[in-house]
Amino acid sequence: MDIDVFAAAHAREWDRLDELVRRRRSLTGEEIDELVELYQRVSTHLSVVRSSGQDPELAARLSSQVARARSAVSGAHSSSWTDVIGFFTRVFPAVLYRLRWWWIGVTAGTLAVATVTGVWIATNPDVLAALGTPESIARYVEHDFANYYVENPAGSFAAQVWTNNAWVAAQAIIFGVAFGLPTLGVLFLNAVNIGAAGGMMFAMGRGDVFFALILPHGLLELTAVFVAGGVGLKLGWTLIAPGERTRLRALGEEARAAIAVALGLVLVLFVSGLIEGLVTGWVTNTWIAIGIGVVAEVLFLVYVFTVGKKAHEEGETGDIKDAPAAVPVAG
Incomplete structure (x- = not known):
């Protein structure tokens, strides 16, 4: 897999996910659905990038992005004690x-x-x-x-x-x-x-x-x-x-x-x-x-x-x- 081609092909989706995460407190119903769909899609992208082992920096970036998106989807503030336990x-x-x-x-x-x-x-x-x-x-x-x-x-x-x-x-x-x-x-x-x-x-x-x-x-x-x-x-x-x-x-x-x-x-x-x-x-x-x-x-x-x-x-x-x-x- 050409990692540069892969990144270029999905860059717009990654940017859109970042935008939705930043605006998570003011999203419409359709945008919330879009956020969930993009979160799942980018999680798959992360797995692909990890499996290739070609670009640790891109893997780190997507990992951080997926973590932020998960927090936006599930509400990180309510899971802190669950994480500790x-x-x-x-x-x-x-x-x-x-x-x-x-x-x-x-x-x-x-x-x-x-x-x-x-x-x-x-x-x-x-x-x-x-x-x-x-x-x-x-x-x-x-x-x-x-x-x-x-x-x-x-x-x-x-x-x-x-x-x-x-x-x-x-x-x-x-x-x-x-x-x-x-x-x-x-x-x-x-x-x-x-x-x-x-x-x-x-x-x-x-x-x-x-x-x-x-x-x-x-x-x-x-x-x-x-x-x-x-x-x-x-x-x-x-x-x-x-x-x-x-x-x-x-x-x-x-x-x-x-x-x-x-x-x-x-x-x-x-x-x-x-x-x-x-x-x-x-x-x-x-x-x-x-x-x-x-x-x-x-x-x-x-x-x-x-x-x-x-x-x-x-x-x-x-x-x-x-x-x-x-x-x-x-x-």
Whole structure:
């Protein structure tokens, strides 16, 4: 198909649809019928352009036009809450389920690196000594590690933690476009930091304190980071092995799904931030505090493997409806 000839043949219909959308509040009955007919026709044009894969810019233009026309036909103002509910009951969990093996792999790898790092530090006095003076390590273990969770007001601390964790998760996803290499760096550094903290605590006989303060919020918080890392690595791998899709088309589809994950993780990290700010260090009963973290983690996993599995099996991919077939690139 000659895409230029196709565009020239249908340009008048596209311009007319734009005109009707702009005047949607003052259309006559005949014009409303025309708007609906043109909306359906241009939706078909969009599918044709996407299938050809020849002009991502035209696909993006028609995608935007179809979205505006749909809003004019159905009334976008009345569907906002439906969209939000649909996002959290279908789109977000479906992507999490579809990419589950990526973030499960990241979870296993990160825990392995953290464990090896922690054991290495805890069982090698020379390595421990290289991390600081005996006084500074003792101060960290006996005071600083626990005090970190209670030295600031709970509300402001929760907000600070939420912002920081959301940024780390966003980095892990965004860096995926660089073939996933920076994502691996973020995950490795995070694993080493966790292992180093645990190693120092265990070396000084405070392993119980380490787990008591990490587990309440860390179960859900680290799962969110692992999910972000897995999605970022999937994004990077898509550039390397796009499969039967063109590289740009594959990247566009996976990038839009990654954006859905990033948005959904904002809520997940908000919950973990609340637990870290209001439970960790403040709830004195260790088992109650850990129990709250376990419940939050179990609910998240049940959400993914029930709601997400169902949506995935029904065909939900997490891609944005009527989105362009490729991500925009600089000309």
